[in-house]
Amino acid sequence: MARPRAFDEAAVVEASRDLFWDQGYAATSIDDLSAATGLGRGSFYKAFGDKHSMFVRGLELYCTEAVDGIRAELRNPDLSAYDRLVAHIRGAADSVASDTDRRGCLLAKSAAELSSTDPVVARHVKRTLDAWLRELTATISAAQADGDIPSETDAKSMASLLLAVLRGMEALRKGGASAATIKSAAEQAIALLGVQPGTPPTPSMA
Numbered sequence: 001m002a003r004p005r006a007f008d009e010a011a012v013v014e015a016s017r018d019l020f021w022d023q024g025y026a027a028t029s030i031d032d033l034s035a036a037t038g039l040g041r042g043s044f045y046k047a048f049g050d051k052h053s054m055f056v057r058g059l060e061l062y063c064t065e066a067v068d069g070i071r072a073e074l075r076n077p078d079l080s081a082y083d084r085l086v087a088h089i090r091g092a093a094d095s096v097a098s099d100t101d102r103r104g105c106l107l108a109k110s111a112a113e114l115s116s117t118d119p120v121v122a123r124h125v126k127r128t129l130d131a132w133l134r135e136l137t138a139t140i141s142a143a144q145a146d147g148d149i150p151s152e153t154d155a156k157s158m159a160s161l162l163l164a165v166l167r168g169m170e171a172l173r174k175g176g177a178s179a180a181t182i183k184s185a186a187e188q189a190i191a192l193l194g195v196q197p198g199t200p201p202t203p204s205m206a
Helices: 009-023 030-037 041-048 051-074 081-097 106-114 119-145 155-174 179-191
Strands: none
Touching (some): 009 030, 009 041, 009 051, 009 106, 041 051, 051 119, 119 155, 155 179
């Protein structure tokens, strides 16, 4: 009978994910992973395969948690669709602005380092961004139905623009942009949504 594993697999994946997040894929060795997880090389290989397999496990975990968080924010039943969008954009800006260590996002780091050469990583990155885009598009459409965003706005195009801003804020911050710059960009993105709740429509000219 095989002996049960004497370690917490989820904790090992999380520790490995965090190490890759801090150091990047190429700069992280099996010895680094062994030190971070407390597993010997033999145990690590037996349980998780190679470094790439562990990286993919960690990235999958990160992407799953990210999409779950996005859905929770953009489907919050306690807020209107418009308010959910605004809260989501401002929340992202606050998170980026408070990242004083400029750790950034594992998704963005993985895309920059590996997407052009690693189809598995590229697939996870695309799947996550596609899910984010769908959630933004659906929320914009709901806000249009509420009358809080102009009906003539192309929901998917606006969602693509918002996603570009949300992703771009992190790149700006890592490049040295101030917290004020990040928050200002977020407010401009909100302004682009158009009509705000409670704003009377512009009278048509007879």
